[in-house]
Amino acid sequence: MDGSHVDCVSVCTPTTACSSQGDTWTFKPDAVAPSTISLTTSAGCYDNVVLSWYAPGDDGTSGTAAAYDLRWSTSSITSGTFAEATQIATSAPHSAGYQEQLTVSVPRCSGTRYYAIKTRDEAYNWSSLSNSPAVSPACPTPPLMCDRASQSTSREPSDLPASAELFAPSPNPVDGDETTVRYAVPGRLEGEEYDLALFDLAGRRVGTLGRGKAMAGNHSAAVALRSRVDKSVGRGVYFIRLRIGLTTMTQRVVIVH
Numbered sequence: 001m002d003g004s005h006v007d008c009v010s011v012c013t014p015t016t017a018c019s020s021q022g023d024t025w026t027f028k029p030d031a032v033a034p035s036t037i038s039l040t041t042s043a044g045c046y047d048n049v050v051l052s053w054y055a056p057g058d059d060g061t062s063g064t065a066a067a068y069d070l071r072w073s074t075s076s077i078t079s080g081t082f083a084e085a086t087q088i089a090t091s092a093p094h095s096a097g098y099q100e101q102l103t104v105s106v107p108r109c110s111g112t113r114y115y116a117i118k119t120r121d122e123a124y125n126w127s128s129l130s131n132s133p134a135v136s137p138a139c140p141t142p143p144l145m146c147d148r149a150s151q152s153t154s155r156e157p158s159d160l161p162a163s164a165e166l167f168a169p170s171p172n173p174v175d176g177d178e179t180t181v182r183y184a185v186p187g188r189l190e191g192e193e194y195d196l197a198l199f200d201l202a203g204r205r206v207g208t209l210g211r212g213k214a215m216a217g218n219h220s221a222a223v224a225l226r227s228r229v230d231k232s233v234g235r236g237v238y239f240i241r242l243r244i245g246l247t248t249m250t251q252r253v254v255i256v257h
């Protein structure tokens with residue numbers, strides 16, 4: 001029933017060709033709402049959080065719904081408080097079963113926010129309200145860093161990187177509080193153990209950016225270098241090293257503050 005408010009079914013007798021004259025039309029209004037979403041959250045890095053959910057359908061879990069209504073609040077969202085919560089723009093729903101993922105910008109190192117979502121079809125049948133999970137962005141104290149792997153720019157197989165790459169950090173030299181390093185993981189290395197870290201010239205590990213099972217895609221990681229307290233990474237030359245399985249790559253970074 002995608003794309004219309006009603007389904008029109010033409011009924012023809014076996015001896016009569018279907019034509020606009022003499023046909024019987026049966027109207028079947030769409031009374032089936034999209035299914036209820038189960039929303040999951042994960043902490044992004046400093047200024048973002050990541051929300052994900054499986055797309056419901058136009059009718060329960062089949063078809064393609066028409067629109068989402070995603071909102072946030074500083075307290076848990078219920079059906080009674082949903083209207084007062086702040087709306088967040090989303091793209092149109094994909095077909096049922098697709099894993100939707102949205103990176104939501106939040107104030108840097110801000111506190112906990114609650115999220116909730118519901119879905120409608122084109123006949124404006126609204127789903128029930130989802131759960132209302134809470135999340136705040138990861139905000140480690142420098143020189144610790146946090147991983148932005150969840151901000152993978154693409155999971156489409158055709159867009160996956162062909163080879164492993166560690167790009168030069170930007171900015172570099174670094175005169176501010178943070179630099180960003182991008183890296184690429186090809187599909188053949190998905191699931192390999194990876195370790196992304198900052199080392200000084202003596203080979204000492206200064207901070208760990210991310211480690212675990214590598215995910216194929218293009219990623220970026222923020223490297224925090226200075227805090228308002230005294231835990232800063234000092235001026236000098238450092239190396240960012242990415243190891244995925246047996247592949248190791250390094251990039252030099254110069255800190256001038």
Ligand SMILES: [Ca+2]
Nearest residue numbers: 032058059121
């Ligand atoms: Ca429907």
